Amino acid sequence: MSSRISTTRVHEAGIETLQKRQVELAGAQERLTSGKRVAKASDDPAAAARAERALAGEMRAQTSERAVEASRTAMSLSETAMGDVVELLQQAREAMVAAGNASYTDNERRGLAEKLTSIRQQLLSVANRTDGAGSFLFGGQGAGSAPFVDAAGGVQYRGIAGERRTEPATDLPLTINGDGVFMTSLTGNGVFQTSAAAGVTQAWIDNGQVSDPSALTGSTYTLQFSIAAGATTYAVLENGLPTAVTAAPYVSGRDITVDGQTFRISGAPASGDQFTVQPSTATLSVFDTLDRAIGQLGTPSRTAAQIAQGNTDALRDLDQSMSQLQGARAAAGEMLVRIDSETGRLADQKLANQSERSRAEDLDMTDAISKFQNLQTGYDAALKSYSMVQRLSLFQYLNT
Structure with missing residues (x-):
């Protein structure tokens, strides 16, 4: 049994082949132009999913x-700012x-009291310094207005103690706990x-030091002085009770x-004088420390012992405040080192996601050009073949 193929069917088959070749060639050309092997999920569902996950990771890193x-x-x-504060306290x-x-x-x-007053004003200004975008550097977890307020009883902290931080993935501070630094x-x-x-x-008492840590009790002690027959003695009370x-x-x-x-204790205590430990x-x-120092320096006719006590207390408290600030400043410096490390980690993470996304959806240009050339050759051959078939007819055949 023989099968016959009509001329019309031959023409239709040729057109279908040409159209198919055209679609393939157009797709290859589009991929070359975009540089993407996967332009939509239907091109390669698995690769598209990988690219989407990589893109999400890249956006998180950004x-x-x-x-x-x-x-x-x-x-x-x-x-x-803390460096400026330390300089002011110095x-x-x-x-x-x-x-x-x-x-x-x-x-x-x-005159020295007036100098301390000026330093106090500058210190308050630094404590309320902003980042230039409206956030207070020492506002803690939040402060709608200046966190440090100069009230009747002295400077008060009106911010929320703590820190604002970045998302858990990085967990870095965005503010400093001003209460912990200054108060x-x-x-x-x-x-x-x-x-x-x-x-x-x-008489006056010095700052003292710990001579035996194991003997510390955490109690409050009072030294009461008495003078009898020209001899000065003292008694020690612990939490108000005799020892x-x-x-x-x-x-x-x-x-x-x-x-x-x-x-x-130095000087000549009077009978009834008391000292507390x-x-x-x-x-x-730090603001109360300056306020006390300003008040003492502005008080006239103090005795040498009162001056010595006031200066001893002021220097001690200034040193403690400076130590606190220097510790906070060092912590900020350490955080900057950590931020540098975190920046490098995020850059590596971003690059890894970009590379994964590229592997999933980008085109191999060398391979793509080769395929495009093959498709173009095939299309040219199909076009020539169709043109030859199209010229064949009975009349043309009889005329040859």
């Missing part, structure tokens, strides 16, 4: 990079050292605080040790 840069800006500005410390000069008059000390240094020497009671005018020390002889400038705490607390405000 978002994290913006957060890291915001943290870098905040930490750089904060570190600079100036205040120099003024207090000068105030201890025995030859200074009340007017000269009043909560340790009182005293960091372990215990010595102080003279009101009315003590001829075994009831009439210890006093010698000016000699070490006194109470449960691992050693300190010196109590555990340090994280309640020291």
Whole structure:
């Protein structure tokens, strides 16, 4: 049995072949133009899914990079601000050292008080410094207005203690806890605080030091002085209750040790004078320290002992505040190092996602050009073949 193919069918088959070749050639040309092997999910579902996952990872890395840069800006500005604060406190410390000069008059000390007042104003301005975009560097977890307010009782912190941070993936600070930096240094020497009671005018107590950490009790001690028959003695009370020390002889400038705490009282205490030794607390405000120093320097007719006590306390508290600030500044510097490391990690992550996306959807240009040329050759051959078939007809055949 023989099969016959009509001329019409031959023409139709040729057209179908040409159309198919044209579609293939157009697709190859489109891929060459875009440089993409996978332009839509139907081109290669598995590769399209890989590319989509890689794109999502790349976008997450870009978002994290913006957060890291915001943290870098905040930490750089904060570190600079804390450096300015330390410099101001150093100036205040120099003024207090000068105030201890025995030859200074009340007017000269009043001049130093005015200098401290200026330093305090500058310090408040730095504490309320912004990042240039409306956020307060030391605003903690949030502050709609300046976090430090100069109120009637002294400077108060109106921000929310804590820090604003970037997303958990990077977890970097965007603000500094201003309350922790300026308002909560340790009182005293960091372990215990010595102080003279009101009315003590001829003696003073130093900052003391820990001589036996294992003997510390955390109690509050009071030293009460008495004078009898020309001899000065003191009794020690623990949390208001008598101890075994009831009439210890006093010698000016000699070490006194109470449960691992050693300190010196100098001068000539009067009968009834009291000195207190109590555990340090994280309640020291740098602004209150300056306010007390300004008040003392502005008070006329103080005795030499009162001047010595005031200067000793002021220098101690300034040193504690500076130590707190220097620690916070060092932490900001360490955070900048971590931010550099995080920047490198995100750059690597972004590059890895870009590479994965490229492998999934990008075109191999060498292979694509070769295929395009093959398709073009095939199309040219099909076109020539069709043109030859199209010229064949019975009349043309008879005429040959």
